[in-house]
Amino acid sequence: MKLLWDQWQGLPETVIRQRQAARLQHFLRDAVLPFSAHYQQIFRERNLTADAFESLEDLDRLPFTTKADLLNTSNRPDHFRDFILVPDEKILARRPGTICRALLQGRAAVRKRFEAEFRPVFMTFTTGRAADPVPFLDTQQDLDMLAAAGKGVMEVCGARREASLLNAFPYAPHLAFWLAHYAGTEFGAMMFSSGGGKVMGTDGTLRLIKKMKPDDLIGIPTFLYHVLSQAVAEKVRCENLRNIVLGGEKVSDGLREKLRDLAAELGAPNARILSTYGFTESKMAWAECPCPADKPSAGYHLYPDLGVVEIIDPKTGGPVGTESPGEIVFTPLAARGTVVLRYRTGDCIDGGLTYEPCPYCHRRVPRLVGRISRSSEIKEMNLDKIKGTLVDFNELEHVLDDAPHVGAWQLELRKANDDPLERDEIILHVHKIDGGDETQLSRELSERCFRIADVHPNKILFHDVEKLRELQGVGTQIKEQKLVDHRPKVK
């Protein structure tokens, strides 16, 4: 797929939005409405056609789709199938261009092209803690788009073809691993995929770092933190480390700082910490471009030709102005296979969407700016109310990542005496770094938690790094866990 992104990088906001609206109309008319069972029904109920979408503002005629809408239920056990585009040969035959192509290239060529467009050949699953992960199907066209978006990530991050890259994302049917994989092949750089903590473990990944001396390291922040801490403990040198590219979970400023310090101890004081943002339902991810360590990030650089990002007020669902905080909503413009329109991510971004040229790389693509709070995970675990107060776990996570002398940590929720009817308890597990007194650190952490999130942990327990790795599931879980819920359910 030719990524139009290159050509869209110099366009002003009004032109970008006009072009996106034209693509949206085309996408709805040619791909979604004829072939999506779910959206056919939605459009029928609302008496809508593709013609009703003349500008991006018209998107609000469509209802949002949420994570819950995608889940199978007992009376709809295969509900995920309703979101897959299933082509109808008769409609495809009537498409402008089909007859022309059949005459010029023959029927076989036409069939091959339709197969690439519509036949699912690949699958990922939604991540998170939902009991029932939702399969997302991709066609060859989606894989081409994934590769194009992956290449976009590499370009924005300032990767170099001669670099050697280590992809430490967990080998799993999840977007992050495959996006990194296709990014490497499409961009044309040497990439080794280690499979993450569960496949090669901290030690195995570290052995690879020693041998490979990668220029770029890609993975989940919690896992890379463990690997680099271990590298520092073993006095490993990796002077050529240039980029640490993070994805799969949100990254606090404190954790960025800690990774930067670790890279410095490995002999790479100028290594850049870059974050990416993406989700299964978008089938792509976006990256930050490099900026000076003391300057704020320019945010995630979007591909306006491949999707529309809206920012909404999470309470009312209405639009917010540019550069205003709100929840991220995504609509693809070129997807096939599983297609979800106006997907509500549950993620809020505090700087919103901007169309201003990037102050660092000067690309003129829309960008998502500021801190992302992933509320979706919190909602799934029903953690909003702990100990009778509303706890902002996003804030708590920042507090702990930013705290001095705190290395890896984990918050554990329990019930007193493991009795489901008893009160909630929060236990904070910490690996202490850079010296410091346990009693004093305990007191400081408790105060910090109370100041920001209005709760005191019931217990703060200090562990060595091995124990913390075990608690977080490094090497046993696909994704390391910073927040675990061990509250027994009421029977």
Ligand SMILES: [Zn+2]
């Ligand atoms: Zn930039």
